[in-house]
Amino acid sequence: MEHKDHMLLAIKEAEAAAAIGEVPIGCVIVDANGSVVASAHNLIEASKDATAHAELLAIKEAQEKLGRRLTNCTLYVTLEPCPMCAGAILLSRISTVVFGARDWERGALLSNSNLANTWTGGKVEVLEGFCSSECETLLKDFFSSRR
Amino acid sequence: MEHKDHMLLAIKEAEAAAAIGEVPIGCVIVDANGSVVASAHNLIEASKDATAHAELLAIKEAQEKLGRRLTNCTLYVTLEPCPMCAGAILLSRISTVVFGARDWERGALLSNSNLANTWTGGKVEVLEGFCSSECETLLKDFFSSRR
Numbered sequence: 001m002e003h004k005d006h007m008l009l010a011i012k013e014a015e016a017a018a019a020i021g022e023v024p025i026g027c028v029i030v031d032a033n034g035s036v037v038a039s040a041h042n043l044i045e046a047s048k049d050a051t052a053h054a055e056l057l058a059i060k061e062a063q064e065k066l067g068r069r070l071t072n073c074t075l076y077v078t079l080e081p082c083p084m085c086a087g088a089i090l091l092s093r094i095s096t097v098v099f100g101a102r103d104w105e106r107g108a109l110l111s112n113s114n115l116a117n118t119w120t121g122g123k124v125e126v127l128e129g130f131c132s133s134e135c136e137t138l139l140k141d142f143f144s145s146r147r
Numbered sequence: 148m149e150h151k152d153h154m155l156l157a158i159k160e161a162e163a164a165a166a167i168g169e170v171p172i173g174c175v176i177v178d179a180n181g182s183v184v185a186s187a188h189n190l191i192e193a194s195k196d197a198t199a200h201a202e203l204l205a206i207k208e209a210q211e212k213l214g215r216r217l218t219n220c221t222l223y224v225t226l227e228p229c230p231m232c233a234g235a236i237l238l239s240r241i242s243t244v245v246f247g248a249r250d251w252e253r254g255a256l257l258s259n260s261n262l263a264n265t266w267t268g269g270k271v272e273v274l275e276g277f278c279s280s281e282c283e284t285l286l287k288d289f290f291s292s293r294r
Contacts, residue, residue, distance in 0.1 A: 049211070050240070108234075119230075
């Protein structure tokens with residue numbers, strides 16, 4: 001499977017979030033063989049936990065499944081990670097992040113800041129632009145329907 | 148109770164971490180009345196989860212207990228928070244952070260970066276210097292005993 005195919009799985013997660021009234025952000029983590037080891041979507045409302053972002057939930061699930069740090073794994077997420085999630089990505093040693101839409105306000109891998117640049121003892125490859133318009137549209141539609 | 152008394156509780160958590168082979172970092176969250184609503188220590192090794200930092204665990208516990216965001220709560224932690232935990236602090240709307248030792252490599256509230264400065268729509272008061280030498284000594288002793 002290609003980056004785009006995995007991003008489509010992350011979009012499916014984002015859609016599942018929207019269906020239960022959560023901000024539509026989805027995440028999938030894939031190992032070196034291309035097997036999906038974790039997938040999650042935002043659960044902030046359902047869990048009443050402001051830290052229940054898709055990436056953090058998927059990282060926990062992947063670590064539990066693999067029983068190790070996430071070296072050689074790729075994380076796909078529909079929106080650029082915030083500082084909390086970018087920190088979790090670096091701590092868990094994810095090798096590559098592929099994200100869809102930019103987060104100009106809080107994006108911590110390219111847009112608002114680049115956490116990977118100031119992080120000692122770790123690095124992560126960051127790729128953007130996969131299905132970005134679909135990811136953006138999901139978010140826009142969600143917020144406009146709630147107004 | 149004063150800031151120092153709550154920091155001593157966080158230090159007790161850090162000591163509990165050291166006793167089970169975890170990096171000695173402890174955290175306590177206190178509400179506006181000075182009641183402790185959550186306390187936690189690092190559980191990275193025990194849970195095989197690189198994100199199981201004391202602050203993140205305490206924030207989850209406090210949100211679960213109070214059923215809301217953590218406005219008007221103060222978080223005490225023995226070491227300056229990393230970017231992941233600083234992000235979680237801002238997302239959960241902790242009002243005040245009191246930390247012990249500086250983290251010159253990864254501290255994300257003063258030392259390596261100041262996440263609160265670039266965060267839109269939230270702010271946090273940051274106080275340092277409470278029991279900082281005790282907190283530092285705990286970490287130094289832990290790492291020197293493992294060499």
